[in-house]
Amino acid sequence: MRKYHALPAALLAALALTACQDGTGTQDEGAAKPQLTATANTAPTDAASGKADNTAADTATIAKATKAAKASKPGNTKGTNAKGTKPGSAPAPAARVSCNGTNTTVTAKQVRRPVNHMLIAVKNTGSKMCDLTYYPVLRFDEMQWAPQPIEDSKPQAVTTLAPGESGYAGVLLSAADGSGTGGTTGRKLTVGFQGPTPNSSGGPSAIPQLPAEGVYYDSSLSATYWLRDMEQALSY
Numbered sequence: 001m002r003k004y005h006a007l008p009a010a011l012l013a014a015l016a017l018t019a020c021q022d023g024t025g026t027q028d029e030g031a032a033k034p035q036l037t038a039t040a041n042t043a044p045t046d047a048a049s050g051k052a053d054n055t056a057a058d059t060a061t062i063a064k065a066t067k068a069a070k071a072s073k074p075g076n077t078k079g080t081n082a083k084g085t086k087p088g089s090a091p092a093p094a095a096r097v098s099c100n101g102t103n104t105t106v107t108a109k110q111v112r113r114p115v116n117h118m119l120i121a122v123k124n125t126g127s128k129m130c131d132l133t134y135y136p137v138l139r140f141d142e143m144q145w146a147p148q149p150i151e152d153s154k155p156q157a158v159t160t161l162a163p164g165e166s167g168y169a170g171v172l173l174s175a176a177d178g179s180g181t182g183g184t185t186g187r188k189l190t191v192g193f194q195g196p197t198p199n200s201s202g203g204p205s206a207i208p209q210l211p212a213e214g215v216y217y218d219s220s221l222s223a224t225y226w227l228r229d230m231e232q233a234l235s236y
Contacts, residue, residue, distance in 0.1 A: 099130035099161060100193040100203030108189055108208040110173075110215065117234055118171040118215065120191060120208070122226070124161040132159040132167045132226035133202060134194045140186030140217060150236045153224035170224045170233035173217040180218030187214045 103126030135149040193202035
């Protein structure tokens, strides 16, 4: 049985055209030309000239073309920069972290007033904002007990430090009236940092340098919460 293949459409068209030209076939009279008919939506005419009034349509077309041209101009960000944020808008703040011994410098200094007090200063040396949560956990040498915080010093919000800023805690070393017990001299101070929840770890501790003669403390040892103001930290 002989196989047949469909002829390509272009070949069929060429064959039909040849048939028309050699007079053996019928000629294509072409499709009937459409006749224009008036519709209800024809443009209004000018009474004086009889011409269609296309002013409104032309104005709308020009406006659309102008808007499209402006939008396609290189560098036209229409109030946004390359990242899609509005010019002048502040960038999203970096994630905050806990302040600890790796992103801060910590100093401990005894003060003359009030008596028997020490000031702990923490400076944010990192590139992100850090939180000083709750209060410092202090430990002199191999001390086996934890000093209690001064609750009246608790701030209304967490003390947050931007890079370069400092926070403070005041430390009562011993009772001025001699009511404290177990007085001794500490040679080494470890300052611990708490995390987002009480008594959780905020990261590595810091070991600020103490005076060569050490620091005297007794059972009255206590510390304020972390505060932004140095004078406030020493007011307890």
